[in-house]
Amino acid sequence: MNGLEALDLSVLAPLLFVSGGSLLVLLGEVLLSHRATFLGKATSPSWIGTVLSFVSILFLALAFFSAIFPFGEGTTKVFHATSPMLVLDPLANFAIALLTLAGIFVCLMSVTYLAEMDIHHGEYYALLLLATAGMMVLVAATDLMTLFLGIELMSIPIYVMAGFDRKKLRSNESALKYLIVGGFASAILLYGMALLYGATGHTDFTEIRSALASGNPPFAAAGALALFGFALIVVGLAFKVSTVPFHQWTPDVYEGAPTPVAAYMSVCVKAAAFVALLRFLGVTLESFADRLHSLFWILALLTMTVGNVMALIQENVKRMLAYSSIAHAGYLLIALVIGTPEAYSAMLFYLVVYLFMNLGAFGVMAALASRGEEFDTLDQFAGLAKARPALALVMTLFMFALAGIPGTGGFIAKFTLFASAVNAGQVWLVIFAVLNSLVSVFYYLRLPVAMYMKTSARTPARVDLGSGESLVLIACAAAVLFLGFFPSGLDVFFLKSADVLAWTKFAITALVFGAA
Amino acid sequence: MTIEVALFYVFALVAVLGALGLLLNFRNLVAGAICLVATMVSLGAIYVLLGAYFLAAVQIMVYAGAIVVVFLFVIMLLNIRTDVFTPSQQLLFKIFGILIAGFVLFQFLTAIAGGLPAFPTTPDGFGGYRDIAGALFARGDAREGTQVVGDFILPFEIASLLLLAAIVGSVVLAKRRLE
Structure with missing residues (x-):
């Protein structure tokens, strides 16, 4: 019998922090809502929500630090010596730090938003923590089983969070659509995993790799079966990162979901699924690198082109950002086409920058929503620079960053990614990507134009800014500028070691690489 | 074949x-x-x-x-x-149901009346309803049980988190009133 002594439980530390936190939040909601006062304070729903959001932030921060410290040491720990299941290597630590940071930002921007929408319930934070736990499993998974469970644990809370505004028809529609499409994607993914298991007899990534590389397949058709399995797994994950042609759900779901949830989906689901794809393909893909290469080439081209072209004609800013997130997924796919360590680290850097600029853009919208009304059409943004100059300014910054204008992190991210593609000889793909970026400038600039050059009789209903929201917006704006000017750190006191580019390179080093 | x-x-x-x-x-x-x-x-x-x-x-x-x-x-x-089955069909189903339930009840009663059987000496094979669990585990299939708490303990525990998320989620969406 395999004893428990073979297990390294310290691998689970970040996971235990967030899942324990979610249980505490669930319990706290029940305990607090059954008392009229707590520590001399009246327990209104909004007060309880604020307390629980602080509890969630505390646990996310614990998980963040438990990932940051081992990252610096560069150690690799596996959960189980013979069947690893989860691995805590620099890549996983990096991704976990990224995801928990985004989770903290989403909690901060949710407090006032949820109170304004009158849906401030503790379960929201419990689900957010559980989804984050799922993402952690996903980025650390080295086995098809943990990969699948991670995806499901990530998706199920998000289906619910998308429909959290139960009174709104759009929110219901969003949740239902995401549930059905997500279930479909999971089924395809699982089928692919079954075929791959059938072809190799293993669920562990490195075992699959050595089974495929050994050259003596268990039966004649194993190669074809494995290739088909790979393709289906890629399709299943492609639904999650919304690449064309598996993107149809994205605009509807983002538009209907509460704004912080849409922000969380666009940043974290994408980051987690891309890191999982990176690890899965980076480890297992050796025999099939050349065959799946053309598949990714076409997916990348289609995704960025369709995303950008569709974004041009959107009047709703959330829908526009949804199509823009599809386009960004297209740029990120370039890294998977190339498959070199340089490209993978450029992809991680892109994900970091994307976190700050996209959370910032959604954060501005969340900060303007009031009394059950979303603030998400271009008309509403007209003349905003007069009424809310600070918000208009940071929104302009985030739009510039998303468009990739120099001086912002968005430019450095695109530059490193495209440069790695040119170094690998993918010139045509880069030409298409640059043309696409030019197209995207047009729709990103529509928002600043509306805010600064148009006037509107209406002024936004909300005039105050929650402290959590302002913290998120300031942090995101500062990070976007910092990464734009000093991606390799700055020589003043603590910023000296803030070399994000070097971190991303370090995070990739421990991965096993096939052809690269 | x-x-x-x-x-x-x-x-x-x-x-x-x-x-x-x-x-x-x-x-x-x-x-x-x-x-x-x-x-x-x-x-x-x-x-x-x-x-x-x-x-x-x-x-x-x-x-x-x-x-x-x-x-x-x-x-x-x-x-x-009610329109799925006609009343006469429903009557037929009722008669069938009562017959089957009566048969099973009769079997139980005769088994109990004849005294509960001792456990069979050979645990191998599906001797009958009496020793099904014994038959399963005697064939070395206890390994599924130990695997769940050995090699696969992590997927097992993650699956329990998943179920928690699903329960909380369905209550959040379906509860009549949230305060």
């Missing part, structure tokens, strides 16, 4: 036909659920052919038994349609 292969094809065919029947049955949800039972039972039979007796028993008990019964309850509670 050996008998195992022939049996495999039979059960595989039934499983696929049952799945198709479930898919193509738009009108009558109950008939669809019965098709699902056919698929689940033939999957269980395929597990037996693969030598996974414990899994087969769990498949029959949990999927073909418990889950499909819950499906049927939900269908019948939410979608009460």
